[in-house]
Amino acid sequence: MFDFLFNISQLTDFMGTGFRLSIPIAFAALGGVLSERAGVYNIGLEGCVLSGAFGGAVGAVITGTPWGGVVFALLFAGMAGVVLATLSVLMRVNQIVAGIAINILMLGFTSYFARVFFPDGTASQNISGFKTFEIPLLSKIPILGQPLFNQDILFYSIYLLVPMAWWVMYRTPWGLQIRAIGEYPRAADTAGISVLKTRFVVVVISCALAGLGGAYIVLSQVFVFTENMSAGKGFVALAALILGRWNPIGALMAAVFFGFADALQLRMQFSSPDVPYQFFAMLPYVASILALIVFAGKVKPPAALGLDFIRSGK
Template identity: 55%
Template sequence: MMFDFLFNAFQLGEFLATGLRLSVPLVFAAIGGLICERAGVFNIALEGQLLLGAFAAALGAYLTGNAFGGLAATLFVGAASGVLLAYVSITLRVNQIVVGIAIILFSIGFTSFMSRIAFEGGGNSLMLEGFMPVAIPYLADIPVIGRVLFNQDLLFYLMLTVVVVTQVVLFRTQLGLNIRAIGENPGAADAAGVPVFTLRYLCVIAGSTICALGGAYLVLSQIFLFSDNMSAGKGFIGLAAIVLGRWNPVLALLACLLFGLLDALQLRMQFQHPEVPYQIFAALPYLIAILALVGLIGQARPPAAAGKPYDREMR
């Protein structure tokens, strides 16, 4: 039976662990995009920033021989992509959808070209240093969930920390109130003394850096090499998770977990039914994302100023 694994503790643990690992890049992308949108900047470039983060992680780990070198390179490149997005979207007031698409196309071409220069075999034959799982004593021995939640690597725990910090900052601090204000009504926030442009810059840079960490997870925690287009649509799933999570970090996390588990399920279905074209199963997470978003039309309301350049002279 297709769902027999649900009644086997070991197989269920393996399924949940796989779904969790597949959801981590989605969470980084969703939280990064959510921070940008809460500040009024629509970041459709998540897919490209994941790819840039993955390439930076591979290059940094390759040159330094150390996973932390890859992580440092990812943080730098993610912040740089945020500066570019912020300057073009906020200062030059270019259409944010167009900017995002341009960054995605640039990232695909740039990483593909540079990987052939930087790595032998284009990066497909690398075996990079990465982050290994660290079992938390006693907690890792809990049946099923112990292996799933308490035997993970550094980037997984960093992901959880990012979600908690983002939730607290957005909804429990004055800074978060200001961020939400410039995403809803930047003119009123500006009149109240909130530095709209500075805060938007900081949010876009922070969000882009967090998104790039999702690419670092792919390289440093999952497959330990770089390959072309390895983000594989995860940035777009992250965008769907933002809407499904109603621009709330914890709800976005849960949406990403749903997509991760669906991805793990389709991988299991491919293995159990090799006679069926794998593309049918691979489309499952995207089909669910579309159905979920269609069901939310008219219900989920994005920040009112998201995607709209702010001109102080027009307030």
């Protein structure tokens, strides 16, 4: 079952699969980190990934280019973010309930309109995805070279966005505002920071980033949209951001862990065809539960996470 670990070619292939499967989780987890650092639960990450996947398919078919798919993915997921921010930030609906509502809404929305836009399955024939390209020298590194440095632009972009997000979060005034709002919004408001406006913007950005995860699935992995194709990746991303201690770099590392857990279950399905595949398919979710059991008690979320903000006198 684990013979591939001793075969360079198979090990390289396994690592490539693991890294690729981690990308949608990483995009969603990064978005979740930003939102929850600002004090807003984004349980709707699953719906945002799904809306981004649908937007990516629609955009790629309409424009004939994967970049059009990226734009549409950002728009669709961003609109989901506007709805979520309106409910949870402006209307002060329970943030958990609002996130669940987004997940259900996006599942129904994408399922219905997928049949409208792609009634005969033409999406699988017309989606133009991104092509991989090698980074000179780095792609020649043994074992890690091909998995990390022979990928497409969306794959590389997450490894640029994560350090950028870390820098913004911990080295810029706006990042300080986000963290202040998530820890002590009353003090932030007293200092002149618009708590509601900042939270609204951050939630929309959060959903847009998760939408890029959905776009990656369609434009870089499967090149087709199917109903509920997010397959729980948004929920796994919630576990990743907790394991990552609400830190962009930590969330990426956790996403890679879950990506490799998913790759392992695929490899185990292939090597053990007599075992029901459902047994292996649950491995990534079991891994997320076990990881939370082991590490969740040792992490501390932002102090104001999930708490509504009401200005004094209003």
